[in-house]
Amino acid sequence: MIDGKRLRELREAYGFSRREFAEKVDIAESQIVRYEIGKNDATGDVLARMATFFGVSTDYLLGLTDNPASPIGTDLTQAEAAAIAAWRRGDFREVMKVIGSEAKG
Numbered sequence: 001m002i003d004g005k006r007l008r009e010l011r012e013a014y015g016f017s018r019r020e021f022a023e024k025v026d027i028a029e030s031q032i033v034r035y036e037i038g039k040n041d042a043t044g045d046v047l048a049r050m051a052t053f054f055g056v057s058t059d060y061l062l063g064l065t066d067n068p069a070s071p072i073g074t075d076l077t078q079a080e081a082a083a084i085a086a087w088r089r090g091d092f093r094e095v096m097k098v099i100g101s102e103a104k105g
Contacts, residue, residue: 002047003063004036010054010061011036014082014094024089025049055085 011021011032018036022029027046034040042050051058056068069081076084079102086094 001038001041002035002061004038006063007032007050007061008036010056014054024091025053053085053089055081
């Protein structure tokens with residue numbers, strides 16, 4: 001079962017409403033609500049899309065690990081991983097936002 005609290009925290013950290021996030025991962029907004037309150041569980045395909053969108057492992061979304069990084073070893077910072085995840089989903093505005101915030105920091 002997806003960790004609804006974790007999913008909501010990720011969505012909010014990325015600044016997306018439920019509707020915006022649902023559009024990004026191509027599912028109904030009502031499903032996002034159900035996942036976040038723990039009423040429904042996602043299919044493997046939807047789970048994979050959400051993990052890819054956020055650049056985290058499926059184990060992290062399932063609450064099996066507290067490490068959001070993919071099990072494949074990486075030395076990327078959280079900001080670098082966020083920029084890559086945004087690039088992969090075609091959200092180039094988010095890429096620039098991440099890069100800009102890193103340049104300021």
